[in-house]
């Protein structure tokens with residue numbers, strides 16, 4: 001039997017971890033295909049992605065696309081890929097026969113939760129709990145988009161960018177901290193994909209600390225400097241979940257150096 005969901009992406013990628021962890025929690029058959037970020041320019045992006053043989057590059061001229069975000073130079077994407085993925089991004093999710101494309105890492109994760117028989121991952125049968133989970137996922141995406149820009153510009157920071165990132169961080173974590181003051185998990189008292197997305201995106205942002213030297217050299221403070229002190233509930237939640245088997249086997253020691 002073929003897999004239920006397929007993902008093509010550069011790897012490792014915390015945005016893909018959202019789906020892999022959800023598949024672990026929800027017992028969904030997920031196939032992930034990919035390569036190191038720097039190698040993805042040598043792949044033909046498609047439902048059946050293929051490593052490009054450099055000798056055949058001239059035959060692929062038709063599939064040449066100028067990269068738009070996070071990559072530099074040329075990428076190779078089939079017409080069919082762009083039909084399924086109009087924004088042309090990875091991670092790129094697909095249903096089992098490739099007839100549907102699902103983009104945005106939160107939405108790919110949602111697809112996995114919907115396919116799973118473990119309905120509690122996505123609010124059970126209650127449309128309002130499901131929508132509340134969506135609310136957190138939307139807030140998460142806004143935060144993640146801010147930090148994507150920040151990380152891409154980390155070598156040439158400007159006060160405007162740093163301030164914007166700081167206020168997005170404070171806004172997002174104030175809300176998460178408040179929700180964790182009322183419940184054990186972000187939505188209610190069961191683990192949902194809102195928690196999975198929180199762990200993966202925040203873990204990725206905390207790697208800001210790897211860039212401490214370069215941020216300081218440009219005259220700025222680390223935004224996450226006092227994370228543990230300022231947001232103790234969020235910190236404990238992140239730490240506790242990242243130690244659970246389903247998270248740990250995917251994230252390995254990603255957080256060890258920074259927490």
Ligand SMILES: N[C@@H](CCC(=O)N[C@@H](CS)C(=O)NCC(=O)O)C(=O)O
Pocket residue numbers: 015066067068069070071075088089090091103104105106
């Ligand atoms: N918010 C999206 C971000 C996806 C994204 O921006 N992907 C970039 C790489 S980091 C991409 O695929 N760029 C393709 C291009 O540059 O053409 C998600 O969570 O999936």
